[in-house]
Amino acid sequence: MADYDVIVIGAGPGGYVAAIRCAQLGLKTACVEGRETLGGTCLNVGCIPSKALLHATHSLHEAEHNFATMGLKGKSPSVDWDQMKSYKQDVVNQNTKGIEFLFKKNKIDWLKGWGSIPEAGKVKVGDEVHNAKSIIIASGSEAASIPGAEVEIDEKIVVTSTGALELGKIPKKLVVVGAGVIGLEMGSVYARLGAEVTVVEFLDHITPGMDADIQKQFQRTLKKQGMEFILGAAVQKVETAKNKAKVNYKLRKDDSEHTLDADTVLVATGRKPYTEGLGLDALGVKLSPHGQIETDAHWATNIPGVYAIGDVIDGPMLAHKAEDEGMAVAEVIAGKHGHVNYSVIPGVIYTTPEVASVGKTEQQLKEEGRAYKVGKFPFMGNARAKAVFLGDGFVKLLADKETDRILGAHIIGPAAGDLIHEICVAMEFGASAQDLALTCHAHPTYSEAVREAALACGDGAIHV
Secondary structure (H helix, E strand, O other), X not given: OOEEEEEEEOOOHHHHHHHHHHHHXXXXXXXXXXXXXXXXXXXXXXXXXXXXXHHHHHHHHHHHHOOOOOOOOOOOOOOOHHHHHHHHHHHHHHHHHHHHHHHHHOOOEEEEOOEEEEEOOEEEEOOEEEEEEEEEEOOOEEEOOOOOOEOOOOOOOEEOHHHXXXXXXXXXXXXXXXXXXXXXXXXXXXXXXXXXXXXXXOOOOOOOOOOHHHHHHHHHHHHHOOOEEEEOEEEEEEEEEOOEEEEEEEEOOOOOEEEEEXXXXXXXXXXEEOOOOOOHHHHOOOEOOOOOEOOXXXXXXXXXXXEEOHHXXXXXXXXXXXXXXXXXXXXXXXXXXXOOOHHHOOEEEXXXXXXXXXXXXXXXXXXXXXXXXXXXXXXXXOHHHHHOOOOOOEEEEEEEOOOOEEEEEEEEEXXXXXXXXXXXHHHHOOOEHHHHHOOOOOOOOOOHHHHHHHHHOOOOOOOO
């Protein structure tokens, strides 16, 4: 038993960042984590290992499709799936060990085990109960099931994103249920590895919530890469037999029933807050109808001294959103002013091309009845993008029609996940499209496409 100023439950991006910031602010801090390694879902079985596989398979695609054009001739590389998974795991290990080092550096105690809160001010880990002036719940999320469908996850034939990272072999046929970020990223990995990938989506478009122009362009691009899409389809049941699967679905437009055969089925229909075993009911912590922990503007729950951040509370389930909240809640607990600007949180899909967005979509602005203007620039007009076979895509900037203030941006193209942050910073400072347009951008860079889109909000882009 020990006494702490703060105990954080969960060592994912929100939890470990909150713990480090608390320690930096002079608070005696511990972090509870039941995994064998720190970093949570993101570092262990999410963001980081998937990016390793995306990078490896993009390199394969380059070798197969672009090397000869560039004068790099010779035998195309073959795939050693076990070695690729080993590389992925090495990347994971480097990152999780890095968090362990940061805990030691900042004198944070790692309480190994699964935590619960028997009463305010106390955290139980195993048989030990620790006292804490403040408790931060950062327990993350878990894969959600398909609503109303009969599906049993075995993480071998029918898998979540976790199982998709560790398949015993590359499937010949992969069915992805859900056309969101996880489904499209992992689908593109296996498509590059030679699998026939079919994505089944309940809605009539992919990437729910994204700008409609992005949705259309993105689907066209992925189709060119070999991925097939069945939209407006409700999955009814997934059956397995003899190491194979059958996906039964019904088309919403006419209620007709269909079946897909698959070697592997990836269920990627979103995630839900993970609060199991925390004792929240007995403690009296208020939850939303969706199972999220309800918090106020300072991330405090209805129980004094108990806070919550990340995937367990409202908002986008993004690692960087959790990190921002982790730093902010630490500042609040230390008596400072914690701040998160929820209107400037970017979202990124790490396929090739990448997709990134921040702020309002055009559809949202129309619904709000707001007067706006659009500046758009295609990457085919960007010399750097054409040089590396990444001319498909565009930058789309949305600005207030009267004030020219930037309201949102949507990018599909090379390094979109990095380019979006120039616009995030501009929006944080309340910049106008003209501010971006008047800022010199190095040539040749992908970022010139951002400037051209800003110019298109005014008198017009130069290179179209």
